[in-house]
Structures are given as structure tokens and as C-alpha cells.
Amino acid sequence: MPGLAPIMRTGFIGLGAMGLPMARNLHRSGLLAGVWNRTPARSQALAAELGCETAESPAALAGRCEILILCVSADADVQEVVDALAPALAAGSIVIDCSTASAATARRAAARLAQQGSQFLDCPVSGGVEGARSGTLAIMCGGDQDAFERARPVLAALGTTITHFGASGAGQAAKAANQIMCAGVIRAVAEAMAFARAQGLPLGPLVETLSGGAGSSWYFVHRAPFMIRGEYPAGFRVRLHEKDLRICREMAAESGAVLPTVEAMLAEYAELAARGYGDEDISAVHRLKTALFTPRDP
Numbered sequence: 001m002p003g004l005a006p007i008m009r010t011g012f013i014g015l016g017a018m019g020l021p022m023a024r025n026l027h028r029s030g031l032l033a034g035v036w037n038r039t040p041a042r043s044q045a046l047a048a049e050l051g052c053e054t055a056e057s058p059a060a061l062a063g064r065c066e067i068l069i070l071c072v073s074a075d076a077d078v079q080e081v082v083d084a085l086a087p088a089l090a091a092g093s094i095v096i097d098c099s100t101a102s103a104a105t106a107r108r109a110a111a112r113l114a115q116q117g118s119q120f121l122d123c124p125v126s127g128g129v130e131g132a133r134s135g136t137l138a139i140m141c142g143g144d145q146d147a148f149e150r151a152r153p154v155l156a157a158l159g160t161t162i163t164h165f166g167a168s169g170a171g172q173a174a175k176a177a178n179q180i181m182c183a184g185v186i187r188a189v190a191e192a193m194a195f196a197r198a199q200g201l202p203l204g205p206l207v208e209t210l211s212g213g214a215g216s217s218w219y220f221v222h223r224a225p226f227m228i229r230g231e232y233p234a235g236f237r238v239r240l241h242e243k244d245l246r247i248c249r250e251m252a253a254e255s256g257a258v259l260p261t262v263e264a265m266l267a268e269y270a271e272l273a274a275r276g277y278g279d280e281d282i283s284a285v286h287r288l289k290t291a292l293f294t295p296r297d298p
Contacts, residue, residue, distance in 0.1 A: 012071070116141075140163060160164045176244070245269070
């Protein structure tokens with residue numbers, strides 16, 4: 001029909017806890033052409049489930065798509081995948097990176113792809129696995145404005161709050177601010193829940209009541225129940241948020257700043273990792289807070 005934007009064949013790379021449901025949402029929107037994952041069994045299983053293609057390499061996927069979306073773990077992974085994609089990308093194609101990485105990595109990736117006539121958008125996301133499943137993620141974007149506008153229909157399949165913050169690296173800077181906030185909030189929620197337990201309060205009714213109060217937050221609503229049960233299934237893993245906060249530390253240091261919230265959270269994550277809890281959800285910091293109220297011998 002006249003006036004309708006053409007469907008952009010989209011490939012997805014990185015089928016972890018966030019990437020897998022994001023790829024499914026692209027499929028529901030009729031956008032997903034193919035997938036690739038470092039562990040082939042995962043991409044093969046999703047391709048069989050959805051009826052899309054699975055590529056033997058990032059470059060092979062690039063040859064079939066106009067847009068490539070990445071959702072990988074770390075800066076080195078982003079750089080490795082971008083280097084693998086670059087020679088195979090058609091001029092005018094767009095790589096959208098939904099990973100959490102440094103602003104410097106985003107700028108390097110954008111420069112690398114510009115040499116090939118392609119464009120790069122750093123588009124980290126927030127909203128947890130719940131937001132990834134429901135397609136309600138908040139998406140923070142950096143890069144060329146025209147490329148962002150072209151990619152917007154694809155991003156709309158993944159999230160409901162989509163904001164362009166500026167040039168390459170701006171999306172990652174916005175995500176760093178988010179990760180600092182998450183550190184402060186999850187520590188406060190963990191301390192509050194440990195305090196409430198020590199006071200003998202009924203925790204279920206407490207969460208229900210405080211969810212409507214001034215101190216509520218996404219993390220309180222969605223993660224305080226984990227703390228009640230003392231079970232911390234991986235949503236956003238300790239080791240991944242630790243990695244993100246190290247990025248925040250490095251970015252702050254460029255301005256000569258030390259961020260107390262970041263430093264305190266990194267110390268607590270190091271303790272959790274040393275105890276073997278690095279792959280639990282970040283709400284596992286509650287383990288440390290309950291110990292504050294453990295009776296001590298006189």
C-alpha cells in the first residue's frame with residue numbers, strides 16, 4: 001500500500017537472557033530475517049521455533065540484512081562482532097548495538113563502520129528481562145539522526161520509550177547514568193527489606209503497600225519478592241552489572257570524579273562474586289544486608 005514504510009530485513013546477534021525475547025519480538029513484528037549466536041545450538045533452536053534463518057557467521061547474516069542488532073556481553077564482544085560484520089555490510093546498512101558498553105567503544109565502532117559506508121547506533125536498553133519479553137524496553141540511542149529515524153520502526157518492536165540523545169556514544173552515556181541509579185536503588189531496597197524483616201513486619205503486605213508509596217521503584221516492585229523468598233534467579237546478573245559499573249567508573253574518572261554509590265556497589269559485588277553469587281540477580285545484594293541484622297555475641 002502507498003505510504004507504508006518498507007520492511008527492513010533485520011538480523012539479531014546475541015541470544016542471551018535479553019536478546020532471546022528481543023529477537024522473538026522482532027519476529028512478531030515481521031522483521032526478523034535471521035539470527036546468529038556464538039553458541040550455535042541456541043540460534044538453531046530459535047530458528048527452528050520461529051521459522052527464520054540461522055547464519056553460520058556474523059558476516060553471513062550481514063549479507064542477508066539491512067539492519068543488524070547486537071546484544072552481547074562486553075566491549076570486546078561488540079568490537080569483535082563489528083569487525084566481523086564490517087566487510088560484509090552493504091552500503092547504507094545500520095548496525096544497532098543494544099549491549100551495554102562504553103561510549104568510547106560506541107564511537108570506535110561508528111568510525112569503523114563509516115569506513116564501509118554503513119552506520120552504527122548505540123542503543124542500550126533498560127527494563128530487565130520482563131521488558132525484553134513484553135517489548136516495553138526503554139531504549140537510549142546515540143548516533144546519526146537520519147539513521148535513527150530509519151531504524152525507529154525496528155526499535156519500536158523492542159521498546160516503548162525510545163530517545164535519541166545525540167552523537168555516537170550518547171546512548172551509552174545515558175545507559176551509564178541508568179546503571180548508577182540502579183546501583184543506588186537496589187542497595188536501598190535490599191537494606192529496607194532487611195530492616196523490615198528484622199522489625200518483624202509481614203513482608204508481603206509491606207511490598208504491596210510501599211509499591212504505591214513515594215519510595216517505590218521498578219526494582220522494588222519486581223525484586224523485593226525475590227528478597228522475601230531468598231531466591232535470586234538470574235535477571236540482571238551481578239557480574240554484568242559489575243562490568244557496567246566499571247564502565248561508569250572509567251567514564252567518571254575522565255572528568256576527575258569518583259562516584260561513592262558506584263564504589264560501594266562494586267565492593268559489595270566483589271564480595272558476592274567471591275562467595276559464588278556472581279551469576280545471581282543483582283537483588284542478591286540482599287544477602288549482605290540481612291547479615292547486618294544478624295545478632296552478634298555480646
